[in-house]
Amino acid sequence: MARYAENRKARFNYEILEKYEAGIELSGSEVKSIRGGQISLESAFVIVRGDEVFLINASIPPYQPKNQAGDYDPLRNRKILLTKKEIRELAGNEKNKSLTIVPISVYNKGRKIKVEIALVKGKKKYDKRETIKKRDTDRELRRTVKER
Numbered sequence: 001m002a003r004y005a006e007n008r009k010a011r012f013n014y015e016i017l018e019k020y021e022a023g024i025e026l027s028g029s030e031v032k033s034i035r036g037g038q039i040s041l042e043s044a045f046v047i048v049r050g051d052e053v054f055l056i057n058a059s060i061p062p063y064q065p066k067n068q069a070g071d072y073d074p075l076r077n078r079k080i081l082l083t084k085k086e087i088r089e090l091a092g093n094e095k096n097k098s099l100t101i102v103p104i105s106v107y108n109k110g111r112k113i114k115v116e117i118a119l120v121k122g123k124k125k126y127d128k129r130e131t132i133k134k135r136d137t138d139r140e141l142r143r144t145v146k147e148r
Contacts, residue, residue: 004034004113005106007041012131014102014120020090023081024055024106024115029072033063034113039106046080046101046117048091053080055103055115080115093119 010016026034033039044058055078062072082090093099104116123131 001107001109003105003107004037005039005041007044007102007104009042010102010104010118010120012128013123014100014118015123015127016104016118016120017099018093018119019104020082020086020117020119021109022053022086022115022117024113025079025081026060026113029063030060031113033060034106035108036063038063041103041106044103046090046103048087048094048101051084051087053082053087053090053101054078055080058103080117090119097121 038061040059042059045056047054047056057075058078059074061074090101094101100120100122101117102120104118106113106115108114
């Protein structure tokens with residue numbers, strides 16, 4: 001399993017409540033571009049519209065820019081493939097609890113490209129500070145253990 005992209009900011013800015021693995025509807029050149037590592041999940045998010053789920057603002061540049069159709073949009077909305085039950089759960093949680101859905105990572109599973117999305121709750125400023133403190137102390141502990 002190869003990870004093509006990871007949304008590190010999402011792990012820092014949000015508290016992850018529930019994760020889902022989903023397929024993503026792509027064109028052939030987009031698949032090649034992703035396999036080449038050219039995808040950005042920065043500022044990407046997921047919305048539920050009716051019975052469909054869409055990935056918004058995920059940037060997938062053209063695989064061969066000079067050979068791409070003129071009307072290609074790297075930021076176009078892409079459909080995410082989930083079961084009806086999962087879509088109902090996401091829609092209910094998104095509306096009721098003021099939660100957000102964000103993509104966490106894009107990876108392959110066999111020959112398929114999958115996107116891991118998560119139902120998240122925004123962290124407060126003090127929670128973010130706490131995360132930074134914990135990360136720094138862990139780093140210091142690893143350094144001291146390594147020196148010994």
